[in-house]
Amino acid sequence: MCSISEVCIIASILLPKFWKDSSRELLTVLCRIISYLDKGTIRLLGENDRIGKFSPSLRDQLTHAYEVSTAQVSPAVPLLIQSVPFEPETDNRSNFTSDKAFQNFKKQRDVFYELLREWEDKHSNPGWEFERAMGLRIRNMMINLSAACNHSHFARLFQKQVIRMCKGSVGAIRGSEHPDQDVLDMFGTDNLTKLKRLQERFVVPQNIGGPCPPPAFSGCQVFFREFLLCAGSHQLNQHLSDTLCQQILELDSITILRHKSSGGEADMDEQNEKQHFASVLMTTRLLAKFLGFLTFLPYRTGDRPTREMQETSIFLRNKTMPVLNIYELLRRSIKNRRTILTVPWVVEFLSMMDHVAPFLDCYHKVFTLILHLHRCFVLTSEKKENYLNKLLILAVLGWLFQIPVVPEEIFFNEEKIDEFGTNVSDQGLDSVPLVDQQLLYLCCPYLSELRKLLASYVVGNGIKNGGYMRKITPTSAEPVVPGSSQSQQKLQAELEEAFFHNQPPSLRKTVEFVAERVGSNCVKHIKATLVSELVRRGTAKLHSEMKDEESNFPKLLEAVTHQLCEEGRQAVAKGREFCSRKGPEAIQVLLPGETSASVCCTTEFLSESGVTWSGRVGTLHFSGPQDTNANIMGSSYVFSSKVNKLCV
Numbered sequence: 001m002c003s004i005s006e007v008c009i010i011a012s013i014l015l016p017k018f019w020k021d022s023s024r025e026l027l028t029v030l031c032r033i034i035s036y037l038d039k040g041t042i043r044l045l046g047e048n049d050r051i052g053k054f055s056p057s058l059r060d061q062l063t064h065a066y067e068v069s070t071a072q073v074s075p076a077v078p079l080l081i082q083s084v085p086f087e088p089e090t091d092n093r094s095n096f097t098s099d100k101a102f103q104n105f106k107k108q109r110d111v112f113y114e115l116l117r118e119w120e121d122k123h124s125n126p127g128w129e130f131e132r133a134m135g136l137r138i139r140n141m142m143i144n145l146s147a148a149c150n151h152s153h154f155a156r157l158f159q160k161q162v163i164r165m166c167k168g169s170v171g172a173i174r175g176s177e178h179p180d181q182d183v184l185d186m187f188g189t190d191n192l193t194k195l196k197r198l199q200e201r202f203v204v205p206q207n208i209g210g211p212c213p214p215p216a217f218s219g220c221q222v223f224f225r226e227f228l229l230c231a232g233s234h235q236l237n238q239h240l241s242d243t244l245c246q247q248i249l250e251l252d253s254i255t256i257l258r259h260k261s262s263g264g265e266a267d268m269d270e271q272n273e274k275q276h277f278a279s280v281l282m283t284t285r286l287l288a289k290f291l292g293f294l295t296f297l298p299y300r301t302g303d304r305p306t307r308e309m310q311e312t313s314i315f316l317r318n319k320t321m322p323v324l325n326i327y328e329l330l331r332r333s334i335k336n337r338r339t340i341l342t343v344p345w346v347v348e349f350l351s352m353m354d355h356v357a358p359f360l361d362c363y364h365k366v367f368t369l370i371l372h373l374h375r376c377f378v379l380t381s382e383k384k385e386n387y388l389n390k391l392l393i394l395a396v397l398g399w400l401f402q403i404p405v406v407p408e409e410i411f412f413n414e415e416k417i418d419e420f421g422t423n424v425s426d427q428g429l430d431s432v433p434l435v436d437q438q439l440l441y442l443c444c445p446y447l448s449e450l451r452k453l454l455a456s457y458v459v460g461n462g463i464k465n466g467g468y469m470r471k472i473t474p475t476s477a478e479p480v481v482p483g484s485s486q487s488q489q490k491l492q493a494e495l496e497e498a499f500f501h502n503q504p505p506s507l508r509k510t511v512e513f514v515a516e517r518v519g520s521n522c523v524k525h526i527k528a529t530l531v532s533e534l535v536r537r538g539t540a541k542l543h544s545e546m547k548d549e550e551s552n553f554p555k556l557l558e559a560v561t562h563q564l565c566e567e568g569r570q571a572v573a574k575g576r577e578f579c580s581r582k583g584p585e586a587i588q589v590l591l592p593g594e595t596s597a598s599v600c601c602t603t604e605f606l607s608e609s610g611v612t613w614s615g616r617v618g619t620l621h622f623s624g625p626q627d628t629n630a631n632i633m634g635s636s637y638v639f640s641s642k643v644n645k646l647c648v
Contacts (some may be wrong), residue, residue: 027055027057027058027061028511029379030058031058031061031062031065032379032387033379033391034065035060035065035069036071036391036437036440037071037437037450037451038071038437038441038448038451039066039071040451041450041451041454042062042065042066042069043066044454044455044458045062045453045454046059046062046063046065046066047458048454048457050116053134071436071437075142078312081162082165082497082498082501083113083161083498083501083502084157084160084161085501085502086502088154090156091153092133095153096150096153101150102217103147103152104144104150105154107144108141108144108145108150108154109154109157111137111141112141112154112157112158115134115137115138115227116161116223118133118134119223123222123223130223131226134227134230135230136232138227138230139230139231139232141231142231142232142233142235142236145233145235145236145521151233151235151236151239152243154236154239155236155239155240155243156241156243158224158236158240159244159247159287161224161245162221162224162286162287162290163283163286163287164218164380165220165287166219166221166224166286167279167282167283171467177196178526183237183488196476209326211446211449211453212399212402212403212446213446213448214403215351215352215403217289219224221286221289221341224290225293227292228240228297229434237294237297239288240294240297241291241294241323242593243307243608244287244288244291244294245291245323245324247287248284248288248291248324248345249324249325251280251283251284251287251595252284252329252333252341252342252345252432254280256273256276256277256341256429256432256434261349273434274433274434274436274439277341277434278442279384280341281341281344282347282442282443282533283430284344284345285344285345285443286342286348287345288345288346288348288349289348289349289351289352291323291324291349292348292349292351292353293348293350293352295322295323295349296352296353296354296357299313299317299356299357300354301355304355305356306357310355310356310359310565313356314356314359317356317360318360318361318362320636322362322363324349325362326346326349326350326363326366327362327363327365327366327369329342329346330342330343330366330369330370330373331369331502332347334369336428337428337430337431338428338429338430339373339393339430340389340392340393340434340435341371341429342417343370343393343396344392344393344396344443346366346370347396347397347399347400350366350367350400351400351403353405353406354405355405357405358405358406358407358410358640359407364410367406367410367413368410368413370408370426371401371411371413373393373397374394374397374398374401375394377390377394379394380392383570385431385432385433386430386431386432386433388433388435388436388437388440389432389433389434389435391435391440392435392440392443392444395443395444395447396443396444397439399444399446419621429444432443441599442594496606497623499606503599507591507599507603508588509589510590510591510603511603511606512589514583514586514590515583516588517585517586518578518579518582518586519579521574521578521582522575522578522579522582525578526574526575526578528569529574530569530570530571534564537564538560538561538564540559540562542556542557542560545560554641583604584604587600587603587604588600588604591603
């Protein structure tokens, strides 16, 4: 046996080497994780003076990670309210018990969208309250949905509207990746990064509650949450829970195939798989969040219950069946290597729990399982395709373990898991690199808090050292177009979008096809008739006027061009006449014969507007080529005259 002094001597010799090796490995793993964050966070970490003093090698690694990073992380722009389209299979008269029930549901559907649009217009006004403004109308609406079939239909409508408005976009900000040409001309390609950061400052919330925010509803989700609270309808809640359970089970078992192609087809298939997976994952997480909200709503309280109340509640609630067998779904997911799809929505469901739910038998087993799963997912410095898959699972589980309703005693649970095991294997869906940085930040928005903390440190450090804080004060510019004209254009665009939204997708494609082809034919027609005639006459005038060698060619060309442009303005009227004649003819030929007269009339009007716009753009384009042709003809004439003189 060694004495205490001998043990201290041995420790003083071995621990520095052990700590040096461990710290080096730890920093390598840490840098590996940080390299998957957004470029702004990596840049701020690399420029942080404290990190440079602590570990210059880590700073160099962060700088290199920033230079080679290709991550594209952009906030999603909120979508406009769009109604759920009519589906004959579920919404026609045969799916209702009577004509009265059918007409009643149509009325309540209109009331629902009226409330939704009113909330969109007024919820940000000072002093506006949801309960006071809409509570009575919502409860009257629930009274009118008396028939069971109406509750079922409204629950289906409610679910689809939630998905349509709250799922979120897995793409970048519209226009941020491919800006318009006028933006490029104004700012240049060198300032696009600054422009993108400025755009994000206008659309990204300032904070979301810290690095570990409590579960909450945000954005459009608030409307649906408040709607359910104001309705207070047990029938609606039950039908909605049934609908949500059915949809979640279908999405959780969906097949996401990995196509085996070669070359460009393989890249396209992989991108389609990622988009499909992201859509399924975001939808399932959203539905699970609302299902958890409805499941634990009757038991949610602000404070923890007393010990006696908790024991009584546990005893009674253990006698009831849960809405979903989460434990079995997780077991099957681990066995089939599909945890990347199942774990995120399970976390959303469990985040809505009340204080007693973690102690129930059905959920206690779930926490034991996901805790073992969390310990099995180990991030290393090795570069693997599915690295982001593991990072996403660890991030959502780490957030779940930190919310207030999760008791600390679960972390000291040493219960054994069944024989099936929780070993992580590079097989199944978990082995496919389906997660990218954009999806990681959509599922874990609290990761962006690190960037905000670093930015605030930079600002505070600059002020402390005598610098100044740069602020952006938005000011409204004078509109080029009058306000009434802008509002009319916006209303027209919204009406067109609403019309196409409630029609089959083929109708929009037909109108776009007709507009493109008729517009192109309009341009070619005017070029072949009006423009060619003007060019011929201009050439003749130039030939006749330039026989005199002392004539001023620039002034002569300007005069001839001015005369021809006055006549060339007829192209606008001719283009409109051509489009109004050809557009409706093409629409009538391409649309199905059973299309209603009102839809045909609206479609003809939209196609005529589209091709008229195309014709107008083409006509405006004629002035440039006409002037260019005149210059070419005039220069060629002068050059040929000089050549003839030299030859003589």
